[in-house]
Amino acid sequence: MIQAIGLTSNPRQELPPAVDDVSFEARTGRVTALLGAKDAGKTTALRLMLELQQGRGVTYFRGRPLHRIAHPSREVGVLLGDVPGHPARTVRGHLRMLCAAAGVPVQRADDVLEAVGLVSLRDQRLGTLSRGMDRRLGLACALLADPHTLVLDGPTDGLSHREGAWLHEILRAHTSQGGTVLFTTDDPKEAARTADRVVTLEAGRLVADQDAADFARTRLRPRVAVLSPYAARLGALLAKEARARQRSIEVVSEGGNRLSVYGSNCADVGETAYRHGILIHQLADEVGAAGPTRPPGTGERPEPPRPRPITRLEGEATLDAPPEVRAEGHHPPAPSLPGADDTVLLASDEGTRADATSPAPCPTSATAASPGFPASAASAAAPASLATQASVSSLPPPITVRPGRSPLRPLRYELRRLTGVGTGYLTLAAVLAASALICVFLARAGHTPQPRLLAAWPEDLPLPPAALGAGLLGALAFGDEFRHPALAADRGTVPRRLGLLVAKLVVAAATALLLGALTAGTDAALLHLVYGEELAGVPADWVPLAASWAALVTGCAWAGVLAAGVFRSTTAGLAAVLAVPIIVVPLVQKAVEGPAVRSAAGLSGRLRNLVLMQWPFGGERYVAGGVRVIAQPVGGALALSLTALLCAYVLTAVRGRVR
Template structure:
């Protein structure tokens, strides 16, 4: 039995996690399918289960983690994503016997598995000549060398011919019937419905459904009939008149739901409608996108994003407690003089404090006076500058000058 609890993996900070709080069980005697589109997190989940990647959460195989298993190859058979089964220059039998020696099983076990996976006739062929289906069957034989009770397979039938995929389905179902535990990933809903006893649906790294296969077929799959021919408009009118659901399917075809394929053929024959195609098929209904849970309680990766409250202009970093410069103070003084009548305090006074506000209350808003010049030329220069500033700026736009400033 495989127990998965709170598997979480985030590759980058401030990005959505690749896998978020995945929790489910894969029971003995049944095939469990982990279904999801490309990028849903299936391969990441498998790699976390066998601790090939670091993340959060725990996976137990018979009550122990993969690292705690004394001989993991004898308890869990792992088949990862598609790739070469071994060195291209090796023979299949040599490759499998080498793996048997590493696992610690007799060499005859390699011969038995070549027979079981239908590779005995090509045992002396080099791996470079193997087709993708033969490579995958050889990888499966390597995973079975230790006679494990659990199989963990990542997309074992992806890219294979329908005949080879059907062989894999039959083999995995037989393994489960014998009491084994099978967990397989796939991105094809029809394959999950045909192979598994239970379907776990992933979408964007989050578990969206955990269903028995009968409920999965009813909720996610829909049977319809594909019809093609030169007179589809006429046939569609006849079907709609009978209360059948009809939708366009390509340029010269329709998809019909709610009626058997034989009834459509008989209706077309009675009205003299020529058909080029009449076939049953199963279509997948899109899975709804999940919402981010408020908290996980196990993974520790779920965090709510709180919108910051509106604040004033952000202060420059490193100057939060610094004294404002003369330029900033002068600008603030001009703003207060324009927005408010002179002498008015920015905060309304209490009744006890009402009365005239002295001009010195704003003295701290006036820029500091320049240092006393050491020569007469500097004094004349400052006097000319002051007259220039007074002529360019009206009195209402200049801050009130306190007596301390005038005295200097």
Template sequence: MLQAIGLTSNPRRDRPPAVDDLTFEAPPGAVTALVGPPGAGKTTALRLLLELDPGRGLSYFRGRPLHRIAQPAREVGIVLGDVPGHPSRTVRGQLRMLAAGAGVPVARADEAIRAVGLAGLEGRRLGSLPRGAERRLALAAALLGEPHALLLDDPGAGLSPEERGRLHALLRAHADAGGTVLYTTRDARDAARNADRVVTLDGGRLAAAQDAGEFARTRLRPRVVVRTPQAARLAAAVTQEARAARRPVEVVTEDGNLLLVYGGDCAQVGDTAFRHGVPVHRLADETGESRPAGVGEEAAPGPLPGTGAAAPDRVAGARRPVRSPLRPLRYELRRITGVPSTALVLAGALAVSAVLAVLLGRGGGTSLPAVLAAWPDLLPLPPAALGAGLIGALSFGEEYRYPALAAGRGAVPRRLALLLAKLAVSAAVALVLGVLVAGADLAALRLFYGADLIIVPDNWHAMTASWLGLSVGCAWAGVLGAGVFRAAAAGVAAVLFVPVAFVPLLRQVMSGPAVRSVAGLPARLGEFAGPRWAPPLDRWIAGALEVVAQPAGVALLLTLTVLLCAYLVTGVRRQARW
């Protein structure tokens, strides 16, 4: 049972609220349609139900508010527009990523594909799907968690009659299995044909809540639809004969060649057209929407049992339901591997690094670390670090550009588990990229100039720690920068800020003489740890300390600390407003 009690949206400037004191219910095992003209408040009502918009009132899903349901995707499936996915992602890849977000087995993706009739389109890119397939993909995403309730905002918009028929067949099957279905539509005939119950909105208020049969009887009236190239002539003839026979009739002309005749039947209109020699291309009986009744013309249901008569003062939407992935690491792995941008960045970094390494090694005046890193003086960062930073920035940038996690296409959930997953995956990719780039550059140098010129230095531990630390630090700066400022470009800017602006400043600060030194720290740690201390750790710790002591290392650590604090603070503030 889905219950809405006193839903009222926040008032708008110089205008009444879009939804005002709306109370209705959608029973299980039935399809309920929310009907009204454009601007009646249908979409706002759904968003209030889902606690996506601020306002007053209560909404219950089988007796529980949505923000108290631990796994919302298993209680309610939502279709608010199209599925916001990356155009390069495949249908199967998108649904498998969303399955990880919903915490359901990956096999549910293939089951949902078959259920909505997308079999054969699993490998199609989202950007190449036709309109009907996009709507079926949105429904498949809503069905991933096997929810009890389905909430859909105008699901048949832009679909052909055949596609709408398939869509309503799926909704009917869900209701027949005991589920709850609530969808919005502006077409009263659609609601009368496909729904069991119809809730009518007028100006944001409840006009009626009826069974579909009663709705068709009280809100729809029969009419004859005629399509003819001589619409004006036939309209005049029908009106003239109706007056002569003293029959009430109303003739409405639409689109120039379409007549809607209220108060007659097909036989009467056809005979009139025949007598006046008017060609008819279409002649059919159907039901059309009557004038919307004012609020209160039909008996509106009273307060639901046990709720009281007054509208609740509790704020609907003050606490949003949790939308973070229940399996964040699996979600992030599927997200980063499901688009070609990751492979393109990795391949580009490898190719550019190899070319720069060969060019730097040709002169012989560049140090070996700079040659292996492919880091000329004119670049603020080596290609591998820039590539790692770009991959990190895209990890959050794509979330905000294609917000697949949020039902209302709002902010990406700022949960610690999601952040840790992105940091872990971006760090792993950065480490792999750093190792691949070093290996590719070394192989290119040996191929062009021979192996005798490449001599491994004694401080290779510090070099390795510096190289991998720089790659991981840039990746994390990209993740946090994009997460704080909600754009991939901001993440890249955060990566470039360290060498361009911060490092020169720190070099001036650290140029003075040092009073104290941390020399001997590895030995003191070994004494503290006792026999469990492994001697090789001395070299790695010394290398790490040498890296951190450099201006670039200090600048990167400070930048990451500031970005992490900013991310946590902004996340706390947004959660407080929810």
């Protein structure tokens, strides 16, 4: 069950708020439609309910606000706009990645694919899906964690009638199993046909909260559409027979050969035409909207002109809002006044004829439905509501945009994110090819030390290709999350949580080490093939060199991860990697250059004296080697950059939690 209370968006400069004090309920086991025109505030209301937009109000999902629910994706399935995800990822891969994020078994991806009819398209790329298939995938993402509540924004937008009917069946099946469904639409016919309850918004305010049957009776007008070359004669005959049977119908001429008959059905109209030999070109049941409930000039679209009545029989009440419905607080559209040449025929049992050119008496003034109360109690609660507003000055609680939850299985999620897109494989191939070409040309030219030769790192380049590739893959780890926010589908921005950060750092380090090892091995094999064993031998000090190489590629990868997480951009992450040798290294060199009174000579011996006993396996040697790596300009600059980026990341994460 959903309980939305006092939803109010923040004011937009001098414009009124998009949503103003909206309250309604969506009950369990029922489909609720949030109906309104294009700018009525439907999407804003959903975003306020899901705490994706700042404002005021509170929304309870089975008695708890969303930020109090440990795992929101298991309680609420959300579909807002298009499905977020990398366009190169497959449908099945995208769902499997979200399974790791939601903490559900991976087999659930195949289950929902079968439920929404996408099994045959499971290997299709997201960027190639049609509108209908994208809607199906969005519904599959919403159903992935088997939530109790579905909140869908325009789920049938752009779908054909057949696809829309299929989606409505899925929603009905969800409610039959004890779930709750809330969806938005701008089509009154769809709301009346699909929903159990219809909540109507206009200009950001609630104007009606009705059962579907009441909504269809008060806001829609069932009619029989007739197309005949003898429309005028048929209309007169229908009026005559209705008068004889003491029935109440309304025959409206819509110009030309078209009639709309209210209060009758296709069978009666067809029998009348058949008995009198009148040719019929079209005979169909239709449902027409009653139009907006506010007069033009209030920011809504103007009411479409209503057809002029040519015959109205006695006993016909205002079809848009019967008296018992007006008492519930709904405003029917004002009937158009007949012109000077319009004649409305009122016929009683005796067949009397009266001129009705004068306007009909207006009904007694009705109290508008208060947005904070159901429409059925608006009229009775009007005096009480005025007293309450005068006595109660407290506003609804503010709505704060909170970051989403981390993946429940972050390491598995990160592995599927990395391997689900071909960018990593292309980067690996490009790095290996560039390193091979560079090392061959460096060996041909000579005067290059063997360690730099194996790393394909000439003096003129700030970083070797392997380090740049590791930095790019690290930047993509967070950059893709903000460009294609799969984690932000239901709860706003990508989370800066410790579990997700550690998973990304671990996967980035493993990828960087693999890239560095493949680069060095490929370069050594190529040098051995082209120039013989002279350049492919293992250096004598290969242990510290390998440690320095691993630290370089890992540090570049981590710099890309942290920078992309702080600045929310892949470009910023790669720029941070390039800034280390270009900007930070010169600054560090200037800092360490110049006259020095003392030096760090004999550091390894002093490190041994820090502990009372010798470290196992000669651990002090590795510590000394690490210190020597940091003492180098590139190593020191990289360590300084990583420290600054980590502090910035922690600061942004803490600031998000405090807010």
